Structures are given as structure tokens and as C-alpha cells.
Amino acid sequence: MATITFQGKPLNTCGELPAVGSDAPAFSLTSRELVDVTLTTYAGKRKVLNIVPSLDTPTCAASTRKFNQKASHLDNTVVLAVSADLPFAQSRFCESEDLTDVIPLSTFRSSFSNDYGVTIADTFLRGLTARAVVIIDEHDKVIYTQLVGELANEPDYESALAVL
Template sequence: MATITFQGKPINTIGDLPAVGAQAPDFQLTNRKMQDVGLAEFAGKRKVLNIVPSLDTPTCATSTRKFNEKAAHLDNTVVLVVSADLPFAQVRFCEVEGIKHVVPLSSFRSKFAHDYGVELLDSILAGLTARAIVIIDENDKVIYTQLVSEIADEPDYVGALAALHQP
């Protein structure tokens, strides 16, 4: 279990992020066509998991926009925005915002939040995900993680992008 804050008040997650160097847990997330997809769908690519509570909040929207601009153009890399929002809402958000270089995926009917240790256990946000970044290499090994300590703060884009430039 990890403790982060929401507006300065402590909240707990169900566990910890996968360890750097570990094999990434497989997942089943729902795409815009209501199809379940897992790691195999992105085989051979580096995967940036931008995990957010909901795209319908300012910080989540900002991080999605920034990763759309900064990381989505990188070779052999896919940016996955994971939230509990329904796929319909995710698609609408991306269309309204002109976001074309990230793949929105919903955790609404999966164990993703539990398996990745980001499920929030308490506060008014219970059941949503903490804000986190997990980067997985072409061989499905975890190469970078960040659990954002204050859920209202943006992730460390510089650190995440630097991890993508390491050999």
C-alpha cells in the first residue's frame, strides 16, 4: 500500500506500482470500440501508461494533452491513457481536444487498477486510480514508474521522457 494525498489529505492505494526491471503485469482494458485489449496488442512497442483518475478533470486533461504532444511522436512508442472513464467519454474528450496520438483505454471493467497498485481505497476518490506513469519497454519490462504524490499535481514529464531515451 502506498499513501498519496488529495488536496493535502492522505489517501491510500491498494498496493505499489510494478517494480522497475520487473515483467509488466498483463492487463485487459477497454478501447474505443468496446473491445478488451492487453499488452499483446502493443507487442514490440514501448508503452507509456499515463494513468489518470478521470479525463474530466483539469490535471488529467493537461497530462493527456502534454503526452499527446511530447511523447506520441517517438519511434516505436505508444502512449496509453488509462482511466476509469467509459470509452464513450474518452473518445469524446479526445475528439473535442484534437488528441490523435494517444490511445485512450478504460479500466471500468477490469482489474487493472488493482494489478498495477493504483486503485484508491479511501476518500471521495475511492475506486478511481491514483495518478501514475508506468513505462514498459518492447519486451514488456518496466523501465520507469512514478506515483504522483499529490493527485492534483502533474507527473514528471521530463523524467518519463528521459526514460524513453535510455538504451
Template sequence: MATITFQGKPLNTNGELPAVGSAAPDFKLTNRKLVDVSLAEFAGKRKVLNIVPSLDTPTCQTSTRKFNEKAAHLPNTVVLVISADLPFAQVRFCEIEGIKHVIPLSTFRSSFAHDYGVLLLDSILAGLTARAVLVIDEHDKVIYGQLVPEIADEPDYTAALAVLA
């Protein structure tokens, strides 16, 4: 279990992020066409997992925009924004914002949050994900991880993308 904060108040997650150097757990997430996809869908590519509680919040929107902008031209890299939002809402946000370099994926029928240790267990946010960034290499090994200490804060984009330089 990890402890983070939301507006200074402590929140607990169900576990820990996958450790740097470990194999990334497989996942099943739902894409814009309501098709479940797994880690294997992105085989041979480097993956940035921008894990957010909901694209209906300003910080989640900002991080999605920034990863869209900053990671768009990285070779052999996909950026996945992962949230509990339904795929319809994720697609609507991406279309309105002109986000074309990020793939939105939903946890709505998945054990992803539990398996990746980011499931929030308490407070009004229980059931959503903590804010985190994981970078996974082309061999599905975790090469960077950040569980953002304050859920209302943005992740460290520079550190996350530096491992891909």
C-alpha cells in the first residue's frame, strides 16, 4: 500500500507501482471502439502510461495535453492515457482538444488499477486510480515509474521522457 494526498489529505492505494526493472503486468483495457486491448497490442514499442483518475478534471486534462505535445514525435513510442472514464467520454475529450498522439484507454471493466497498485481505497476518490506515470520499454520492462505524491499535481514530464531520449 502506498499513501498519497488529495488536497493535503492522505489517500491509500491498494499496492505499489510495478518496480523499475520488473516486467510490466499484462492488462486488459477498453479502447474507443469498446474493444479490449492488452499489453501485447503494443508489442515492440516503448509505452508511456499516463494513469489519471478522470479526464473530467483539469490536472488530468493538462497531463494528457502535455504528453500529447511532448511525446508526439518520440520514435517507436506510444502514449496511453488510462482512466476510469468511459471510452465515449475519453474520445469526446480527445476530439474536442485535438489530441491525436495519445491513445485513451478505459479501466471500466478491468483489473488494471488493482494489478498496477494504483487503485484508490478510501476518500471520495475510492475506486478511481491514483495519478502515476510508467514508462515501459519495447521488451515490456518497466524503465520509469512515478506515483505522483499529491493527486492534484502534475507528473514530472521531464523525468518520464528523459528515459526515452
């Protein structure tokens, strides 16, 4: 269990992020086409998991926009925007923002949040994901993790992208 804050008040996650150097936990997430997408869907590619509570909040929207901009030029890399939003809302958000270099994926019918240790376990936010970045290399090894300490803050983009 990890402790983070929201507006300075503590809250806990259900576990810990996967360890750097470990095999990435397998996952199944739902695409905007309502198709199950797995870790093997992106075999041989580097994967940036931009995990956010909801694309419908200003900080989550900002981080998705920034990863769309900053990671769009990276070779052999996909940016996955993972949230609890339904695929319809994710699709609408990406279309309205003209975001073409991130792939929105929903946790709504998966165990991803628990498997990656990011489910908020208490307070009125329980069930949503904490804000985190996990980067997985082309061999499905975790090469970077960042659990953002304050839910209202954006991640450290430069540190995350420096590993790529």
C-alpha cells in the first residue's frame, strides 16, 4: 500500500507500482472500439502508461495532452492513456482535443488498477486510479515508475521521458 495525497489530505492505494526491472504485469484494457487490448498487443514496442483518474479533469487532460506532444516523436514507442473513463468518453476527449499520438484505454472491465497497485483504496475517490507513469521496454520489462505524490499534480515528464 502506498500513501499519496489529494489537496493535502492522505489517501491510500491498494498496493505498489511494479518494481523497476521486473516483468510488467499482463493486462487487458478496453479500447475506444470496445476491443480488449493486452500487453502483447504492443509486443516489441516501448510502452508509456500514463495512468490517470479521469480524462474529464484538468490535470488528467493536461498530462494526456503533454504526453501526446512530448512522446509523439519517439521511435518504437506507444503512449497509452489509462483511465477508468468509459471508452466513449475517452474517444470523445481525444477527438475534441485532436490527440492522435496517445491511445486511450479504459480499466472499466479489467483488474489493471489492482494489478498495477494504483487503485485508490479509501476516501470518496476510492475505485479511481492514482496518477502514475509506468514505462515498459520492448521486452516487457518495467524500466521506470512514478507514483505522483499529490493527485492534483502533473507527473515529472522530463524524468519519465529521459529513460526513453
